[in-house]
Amino acid sequence: MNLKRLILCVVAAFVMATLGSCRDQRKAATDKKVVIIGFDGMDPRLCIELMDVGRMPNLNRMRQAGGFKPLGTSIPPQSPVAWSNFITGAGPGVHGIFDFIHRDPTQQVRPYYSAAETHESEEGWHVGDHTIPLTFPPFNHNPTQTLLRREGKPFWDFLDEAGIETRIYDIPANYPPSESKHGHMCCLSGMGVPDLLGSYGTYQVFSEGVVREVEEGGGMRKPLTFRDGAADAEITGPMNTAMNKPRPATIPMRIFRDTKQDATRIDVQDQSILLKRGEWSDWLQVKFELEMPSFMPNSHASGIVRFYLQEVSPTYRLYMTPVNIDPTDPGEQRVSEPPDFVATIADDLGLFYTAGFQEDHKALSNEVFTDAEYHRQAEHVLTERLNLLDHAMDTYETGLLFFYFSSTDLQSHMYWWRTDAKHPTRSVTDARRYNAVIEKLYERMDEVVGRVVEEYGDNSTILVMSDHGFCNFRRQFNLNTWLRETGYIQPRGASGILSPSINWTRTKAYGLGLNGLYLNLAGRERDGIVTPPERDALMDELTTKLLAVRDPLDNRPVIKRVYRREEVYQGPFVEHAPDLIIGYHRDFRASWATTLGDMADAVITDNDSAWSADHCIAADEVPGVVFSNRRIAHDAPALIDIAPTVLAEFGLSVPESMTGSNIFETHATLAEK
Amino acid sequence: MATLGRILVWLGDAASWCGSHIASAAAGVWNLLSGLLQPILSPLLGVTNPPVTWLADVYYSMFDGAPPAVGLIVTSVLTGVVMLIAFRYTSNQAGIARVKDTIKAELLAIKLYKDDLGVMFRSQGRLIGATFKLQWYMLKPLMIMLLPMLLLLAQMGSRYQQRPLRVDEATLVRLETAGQDATLSADGMIVEVGPIAGDDDVAWRVRAVAVGDHDVRVQIGDQTVSKTLSVGRVGEPVSVVRPAKRWTTRLLHPREKPIGESANVASITIDYPESDSWVYGSDWWVLTFFVVSMATAILLKPVFRVKF
Numbered sequence: 001m002n003l004k005r006l007i008l009c010v011v012a013a014f015v016m017a018t019l020g021s022c023r024d025q026r027k028a029a030t031d032k033k034v035v036i037i038g039f040d041g042m043d044p045r046l047c048i049e050l051m052d053v054g055r056m057p058n059l060n061r062m063r064q065a066g067g068f069k070p071l072g073t074s075i076p077p078q079s080p081v082a083w084s085n086f087i088t089g090a091g092p093g094v095h096g097i098f099d100f101i102h103r104d105p106t107q108q109v110r111p112y113y114s115a116a117e118t119h120e121s122e123e124g125w126h127v128g129d130h131t132i133p134l135t136f137p138p139f140n141h142n143p144t145q146t147l148l149r150r151e152g153k154p155f156w157d158f159l160d161e162a163g164i165e166t167r168i169y170d171i172p173a174n175y176p177p178s179e180s181k182h183g184h185m186c187c188l189s190g191m192g193v194p195d196l197l198g199s200y201g202t203y204q205v206f207s208e209g210v211v212r213e214v215e216e217g218g219g220m221r222k223p224l225t226f227r228d229g230a231a232d233a234e235i236t237g238p239m240n241t242a243m244n245k246p247r248p249a250t251i252p253m254r255i256f257r258d259t260k261q262d263a264t265r266i267d268v269q270d271q272s273i274l275l276k277r278g279e280w281s282d283w284l285q286v287k288f289e290l291e292m293p294s295f296m297p298n299s300h301a302s303g304i305v306r307f308y309l310q311e312v313s314p315t316y317r318l319y320m321t322p323v324n325i326d327p328t329d330p331g332e333q334r335v336s337e338p339p340d341f342v343a344t345i346a347d348d349l350g351l352f353y354t355a356g357f358q359e360d361h362k363a364l365s366n367e368v369f370t371d372a373e374y375h376r377q378a379e380h381v382l383t384e385r386l387n388l389l390d391h392a393m394d395t396y397e398t399g400l401l402f403f404y405f406s407s408t409d410l411q412s413h414m415y416w417w418r419t420d421a422k423h424p425t426r427s428v429t430d431a432r433r434y435n436a437v438i439e440k441l442y443e444r445m446d447e448v449v450g451r452v453v454e455e456y457g458d459n460s461t462i463l464v465m466s467d468h469g470f471c472n473f474r475r476q477f478n479l480n481t482w483l484r485e486t487g488y489i490q491p492r493g494a495s496g497i498l499s500p501s502i503n504w505t506r507t508k509a510y511g512l513g514l515n516g517l518y519l520n521l522a523g524r525e526r527d528g529i530v531t532p533p534e535r536d537a538l539m540d541e542l543t544t545k546l547l548a549v550r551d552p553l554d555n556r557p558v559i560k561r562v563y564r565r566e567e568v569y570q571g572p573f574v575e576h577a578p579d580l581i582i583g584y585h586r587d588f589r590a591s592w593a594t595t596l597g598d599m600a601d602a603v604i605t606d607n608d609s610a611w612s613a614d615h616c617i618a619a620d621e622v623p624g625v626v627f628s629n630r631r632i633a634h635d636a637p638a639l640i641d642i643a644p645t646v647l648a649e650f651g652l653s654v655p656e657s658m659t660g661s662n663i664f665e666t667h668a669t670l671a672e673k
Numbered sequence: 674m675a676t677l678g679r680i681l682v683w684l685g686d687a688a689s690w691c692g693s694h695i696a697s698a699a700a701g702v703w704n705l706l707s708g709l710l711q712p713i714l715s716p717l718l719g720v721t722n723p724p725v726t727w728l729a730d731v732y733y734s735m736f737d738g739a740p741p742a743v744g745l746i747v748t749s750v751l752t753g754v755v756m757l758i759a760f761r762y763t764s765n766q767a768g769i770a771r772v773k774d775t776i777k778a779e780l781l782a783i784k785l786y787k788d789d790l791g792v793m794f795r796s797q798g799r800l801i802g803a804t805f806k807l808q809w810y811m812l813k814p815l816m817i818m819l820l821p822m823l824l825l826l827a828q829m830g831s832r833y834q835q836r837p838l839r840v841d842e843a844t845l846v847r848l849e850t851a852g853q854d855a856t857l858s859a860d861g862m863i864v865e866v867g868p869i870a871g872d873d874d875v876a877w878r879v880r881a882v883a884v885g886d887h888d889v890r891v892q893i894g895d896q897t898v899s900k901t902l903s904v905g906r907v908g909e910p911v912s913v914v915r916p917a918k919r920w921t922t923r924l925l926h927p928r929e930k931p932i933g934e935s936a937n938v939a940s941i942t943i944d945y946p947e948s949d950s951w952v953y954g955s956d957w958w959v960l961t962f963f964v965v966s967m968a969t970a971i972l973l974k975p976v977f978r979v980k981f
């Protein structure tokens with residue numbers, strides 16, 4: 001044992017004694033191993049197609065041994081909803097996540113992100129230009145906190161209670177991570193983790209030809225002016241909320257350009273980076289200083305960024321990734337449980353993306369990236385995750401290992417195009433070429449499965465699963481426009497449900513989120529007019545009309561199913577659900593405008609975005625997959641069945657809060673029990 | 674609350690105003706001092722650095738093959754012992770003993786006469802005086818040990834602060850020069866991009882391709898200046914900067930011969946990666962060194978009958 005180990009052990013012993021951490025050396029409660037690989041959005045139809053021609057041999061081996069079924073997804077099939085089904089072993093009525101976006105009816109339709117909410121601290125102490133939160137005694141005000149909104153008990157809590165070691169990497173819908181009460185669970189949060197700016201990813205592009213700083217959904221463009229080959233710029237950091245007029249902390253940056261060498265030099269905080277055109281830098285740590293009143297020390301926030309030199313001349317363009325939370329120094333940002341779990345990973349692996357959305361799809365949608373550039377950036381993400389998987393496998397001994405890949409979802413959204421119809425942004429050949437990227441990606445994911453099987457194969461249970469499938473997204477349905485045309489939204493000149501142009505005293509229903517349709521219900525919505533006795537009839541009427549909607553282009557039906565919340569949800573939170581959930585046919589989805597309550601002129605329009613595939617449609621059209629190295633006996637397994645299966649594998653009984661059942665048992669044997 | 678806030682802000686502003694003035698004054702004093710010391714220390718270090726480096730290399734050859742922490746711990750322990758002995762012979766031991774007795778006596782007086790304010794104040798005064806005197810007695814040995822200590826720390830720093838490059842790893846070579854065109858060449862590495870001038874220096878990005886100590890050559894006009902680049906020799910010392918005539922750079926980076934005056938170059942720097950280890954990694958080694966050497970000195974104080 002070297003001295004480094006010795007000191008590490010002493011320190012670790014302290015941490016353990018006080019916190020009860022993961023590196024607990026107590027004898028493991030079980031020798032059992034269960035490994036789950038979660039591929040977001042892996043589609044059963046494409047899997048079958050590729051397995052049939054021998055392109056996914058490892059998964060095919062499982063299929064041949066009876067270990068493959070489509071996996072029923074959530075209603076609606078959106079990732080936060082679906083993964084919450086997985087986590088709690090129950091539906092949205094139990095975990096309370098019904099859509100990406102929810103609304104507060106007491107403020108009529110104020111929208112908010114469903115997965116997490118930020119509670120502002122109580123009024124602090126005004127000192128000069130600042131307001132200091134009084135989080136210390138005797139005031140003990142609550143600090144500004146982000147809280148997980150997902151309700152229900154995650155399945156790993158039961159494992160934790162039973163002393164079963166649990167390692168979870170990049171799980172969606174678990175930010176901030178739930179606490180491990182017994183110290184047997186370590187979790188790195190995935191989808192839902194913000195960047196250091198508090199957004200779901202804000203790239204910064206430093207560019208000539210930009211007149212003034214512009215913010216565009218998902219990024220900022222900042223102007224550069226070169227004098228004698230050098231330009232000054234600022235990296236925008238987190239908001240300094242201690243200021244009376246909050247403004248972001250910034251870091252100055254000097255940029256030098258060398259047109260002869262087609263290269264640049266970036267000087268920031270005593271660090272220099274030299275890049276040629278087309279090159280990516282490594283991760284760089286940047287420290288933001290958040291100014292406090294003069295009698296207090298300033299506070300700091302540490303972030304990490306990578307630069308990508310897109311062009312030197314004629315128009316200089318430098319892309320910078322969103323400022324990710326520094327995994328070696330997350331500060332007050334809790335991205336893992338225990339909070340230092342992320343730092344122990346970074347000690348081994350170096351810096352890596354910590355934000356929930358890592359593939360910068362917004363840069364592609366906003367035409368900052370070309371298709372090829374997005375592909376390269378997505379490859380960086382995948383490479384980092386594969387390294388993380390190596391680390392996870394190296395440190396895993398027994399118990400549960402869960403590992404998540406976002407690549408299969410966020411590359412599919414941009415590249416999936418399984419039709420000969422015209423792609424929104426690509427030529428026919430390019431659409432084919434990039435669709436092939438997805439097939440290649442599936443092959444690589446199959447290799448990952450091969451490695452896992454080789455490592456743990458015979459003496460463990462392996463599950464490979466996805467939360468939903470995929471399909472093309474060619475046409476967008478403007479739900480609120482349709483409601484206006486059919487008279488449910490008034491007046492005819494209304495331009496959006498968040499706009500003052502809407503008349504709530506005459507509006508009967510509105511759409512919000514990707515699949516939600518709400519009635520303007522008296523006693524619930526602030527300005528509700530639909531009385532409870534009218535509710536049923538109105539829902540019938542809406543359902544009939546929605547199912548009859550046809551695309552004027554080719555007369556195809558648009559909506560396959562309209563679910564009533566009472567029929568599809570059970571549990572304490574059903575009241576928060578939309579009244580109707582719309583399940584579109586393949587090729588269709590809610591329009592971009594609909595998600596935030598906006599309206600377009602026409603009811604059905606072409607999707608014009610590079611985001612050209614989706615899954616937020618009728619649940620039975622986009623099931624996910626489940627593969628196992630054991631026979632799956634269940635006739636129609638669904639996401640809610642995975643958690644009960646895991647508990648059963650460890651010999652634990654399935655709690656009442658879970659509505660799913662063990663997929664390794666048939667319904668008949670379950671009924672006997 | 675609001676008034677308190679205003680007072681605190683006012684005090685804070687005043688303190689930071691004073692702080693910044695004190696800092697700039699200190700910087701001025703340092704510049705002056707450094708300028709005065711330049712003609713003495715720069716040539717002196719030019720003479721002492723080669724033999725000290727040679728000695729350090731001979732000494733460290735004992736630890737060849739051992740983990741870096743071993744050399745660090747042994748060196749720290751030995752330094753503790755040497756400091757103790759040196760202190761014994763360079764300090765006024767009798768004087769220190771007297772002052773310590775005074776301190777004990779006055780502490781006792783304060784305890785005994787805690788109701789007598791007169792005695793209290795007199796004792797307090799004497800106590801403060803004695804403490805200052807003790808500091809004063811410490812000053813002389815400290816001054817004597819300062820230079821050897823700095824030389825030692827510089828040698829240790831070249832071993833523990835950074836590590837050599839790994840094959841396939843990239844880094845920057847920086848040249849501080851008065852703005853002529855420069856070209857870079859070397860074996861064992863490829864120049865990927867550069868030179869690109871920043872505000873203070875000119876930089877190249879290089880990538881290591883072969884293990885060994887390579888010569889990086891910078892051509893400026895008709896002059897060639899070289900610098901060592903170490904690749905892949907874990908535990909070997911690295912020389913981050915090849916200094917020119919500035920004495921501070923010579924002190925901190927003793928391993929390479931200073932650059933001649935005619936070259937018009939202030940320094941050549943290679944941004945080696947920081948070592949990552951809790952014991953000997955960047956900055957940790959200084960902590961380990963001080964803790965271990967002080968602990969050694971305190972433990973062995975009775976053995977060598979030293980008072981401090």
Ligand SMILES: [Zn+2]
Pocket residue numbers: 041079409410413615
């Ligand atoms: Zn998706």
